Amino acid sequence: MNKALAELKSNLHSGLKLMLWRSCRLQDFHINIDQAVLLLILALLVNILGDYLTNLPAPYFSVFGFAGFGFSLTCLLFACYLIGKIIDRRDALLSLLVLLYSSMPLLYLTSTTLWLLQRYSEVNFSVYAVTLLYYALLAALLSRPVQLVARPLKRYAWLGIVLFALLWIAPAYYFDRYDFWYQEERDNEEDPYAEYRALNAEQILFNQARILSNHLGALQPGRKGRIDVFSVNFAGYAYQDVFKKEVEYTQDLLDRRFGARGHSIRLINHLKTYQSVPLASATNLAASLNHIGRLMNRDEDVLILYLSSHGSEDHQLAVDFWPLPLNDINPEMLKTMLDDAGIRWRIIVISACYSGGFIAPLQTDHTLIATAAASERTSFGCSHENDFTYFGEALVKDQLRYQFSFVKAFQLAAENIAKREMAEQLTPSQPQLFIGAQMQKKITELTSSITADFCRDSNDGVEPC
Structure with missing residues (x-):
């Protein structure tokens, strides 16, 4: 055992000279199986120690580090085997392994020390300088062992850098790199879902009957002899502010310009509103439509139903506010809700x-339907930082803010969306418009009625008649 340790010490000394480009010979190394095993164990221990130090102050051990170390060793053995075949030396594999791992613990310690100095030292170490020094030492480790083993065949000196880099360093680094120690998320790092985890789903759902009742109770009935606009504005997806913002703006616009004040309700899934505004759920939507259906003069009044959320390829409107167990809405569900509510004149956006x-599924002679995209196309603008989707901005903010015809507003909005998508090189969303035969005439009457009412009652001069 003393002999093995003495040989190990000698190999490490020779490995240091090899790595520092000092003069050394192949005969300076003790090449045998015992030394190969001891050097591998030492390299493994130094690797574990280095990972531990670089992941302070709270490192966690990972057994997958052994898989990474084993994969790296396998790649190295294959490279050494191939080099031995090329230089035609049967003992090349063991010789190269001993030479490399005589330097490997020193390289691990050097890289760890450089990293720790850069992290903790008051001296300003350049990242580039540290990286350059490390790769200079690695280059020596890749080239010099082959030079020593292949002598006097100096023409094979290039083999080390090429084959070790391609067959050992690159695969081990890019395809199966595991550390023995890692850092878990720190407690002080912000958890983006912390507020959602803290929600009391049972309590929120229990409160819905009261919240919805308060909002529905504030609605006023339609007035006989004139067309009243009722609106339900639905933001189904809780995790992006854009749907909430779009629906709030739309309700405000319909209240102010289309005479829906006192006849409108918003249903929103969002952390900021769930305690005061009814949830955008299928249950609340059905209840709202039923209540409005009883308040409307069904022969005269018009419902504007504005739905904003994500949609899926199988035509499901996302209704999502985890951890609440909410159901998505499909066209058949929506048709049943409207039919059960007895609402005749429908504008669905x-x-x-x-x-x-x-x-x-929703088209009738008394219905207008405007959609942001064709049945097989996506729409755009569903980003957390946006105030509107592309469709909502083009239709509501840019058109309905200045005019009262839904048909004209949609046509102009569709043109503007097409231009924007072309400029941004997006696949066209192809917004769709359907108008039932009876709805054609109703839209004309509605446009005239709300235009006259707004121009008579508005005196703010902010928006045109």
Whole structure:
């Protein structure tokens, strides 16, 4: 054992000279199986220690580090075997392994020390300088062992850098790199879902009956002899502010310009509103439509139903506010809700991907349906930082803010969306519009009625008649 340790010490000394480009010979190394095993164990221990130090102050051990170390060793053995075949030396594999791992513990310690100095030292170490020094030492480790083993065949000196880099370093680094120690998320790092985890789903759902009742109770009935606009504005997806913002703006616009004040309700899934505004759920939507259906003069009044959320290829409107167990809405469900509510005149606007798939199931002679996309196309603008989706901005903010015809507003909005998508090199969303035969005439009457009412009652001069 003393002999093995003495040989190990000698190999490490020779490995240091090899790595520092000092003069050394192949005969300076003790090449045998015992030394190969001892050097591998030492390299493994130094590797574990280095990972531990670089993951302070709270490192966690990972057994997958052994898989990474084993994969790296396998790649190295194959490279050494191939080099031995090329230089035609049967003992090349063991010789190269001993030479490399005589330097490997020193390289691990050097890289760890450089990293720790850069992290903790008050001296300003350049990242580039540290990286350059490390790779200079690695280059010596890749080239010099082959030079020593292949002598006097100096023409094979290039083999070390090429084959070790391609067959050992690159695969081990890029395809199966595991550390023995890692850092878990620190407690002080912000958890983006912390507020959702803290929600009391049972309590929220229990409160819905009271919240919804308060909002529905504030609605006023339609006035006989004139067309009143009722609106339900639905933001189904809780995790992006854009749907909430779009629906709030739309309700405010319909209240102010289309005479829906006192006849409108918003249903929103969002952390900021769930305690005061009814949830955007299928249950609340059905209840709202039923209540409005009883308040409306069904022969005269018009419902504007504005739905904003994500949509799926199988034409499901996303209704999502985890951890609440909410159901998505499909076209058949929506048709049943409207039919059960007895609402005759319907303007349905759906701002969602694939929303064109809602048209066929919902179309009637008394319905107008505007969708942000064709049944097989996506729409755009569903980003957390946006105030509107592309469709909502083009239709509501840019058109309905200045005019009262839904048909003209949609046509102009569709043109502007097409230009924007072309400029941004996006696949066209192809917004869709359906107008039932009876709805054609009703839209003309509605446009005239709300234009006259707004121009008579508005005196703020902010928006045109």
